[in-house]
Amino acid sequence: MTRDQILRAFDSIRVWRQGDRRAVHKPLLVLFALGKIGSGETAMLDWNDVEPCLKELLDEFGPDGSSKNRHNPFWHLRTDNLWALAGPPSILGRAPGATPTLTELRTNHVRGGFPAALHSALTRDPALVATIAQRIVEAHFPESIRSDVLTATGLSVEMSESTGHPGNVRRRDPVFREKVLLTYQYRCGVCGHDLRLGRQIIGLEAAHIKWFQANGPDIVPNGIALCSLHHKVFDLGAFTILPDTYEIAFSQHLNGSDDAAARMLAHHGAGLILPQSREYLPRPEFLYWHQKEVFKSPLRT
């Protein structure tokens, strides 16, 4: 396989999609396997070693409850011709749709990994591994958490200019950020952060409520001005904004030392600092998407 063929093959991985729901199983498994390239491990990874890591990745970066189906990509990635499996014929001989159970994968020590030729091509070309990894995170995660995803999968990739993944060809509105910040009067909608150095705003960002990667539009009702910290924890699903009341609601999963947690949770139940005009209020359809696809339930009471 040439470099271009490999890139195209990864770009065209069939990702299970249902409307705008997030599908992160295959991308996270591929990133995890890419992270093993060059670490001296063999191409074929035992499901028993993959499982705890993949569960953690899905719990952290996937929609709520997605780790329940953590074994699906390990089995289904094979149909994209980028994945090989090894194990007893009683398991491997099954039809593509007959996914083995978690227990079957465990007790039979089913192994999976990139096919040998692909694995050695990737091992010889760390730059190619980095490019593939970057394209995958760009297609599936917002910028605020891409480096966290890469670090968690063991990849140390310097993010460069956009790699032109076909999933990213939709044009972005270059003035989205300016419009959102203006609407929120240049302060964080959660904590009111509006620090400036001279006239330069520091650490204030325009967050998408419904991610660009899930077809969220670049319009002000899909944006909130957030400081860097609140942007990141919003994209990780630590809090959401309730659609009816614009109340800030945190997840029961958020924890930390007394001071850190107290500072963050001081905003629980408070109202979002609203935009200047009602027409720019976050639209409920986007807030519902965030609650369903990003927020880590359950809500704190």
Ligand SMILES: [Zn+2]
């Ligand atoms: Zn803030």
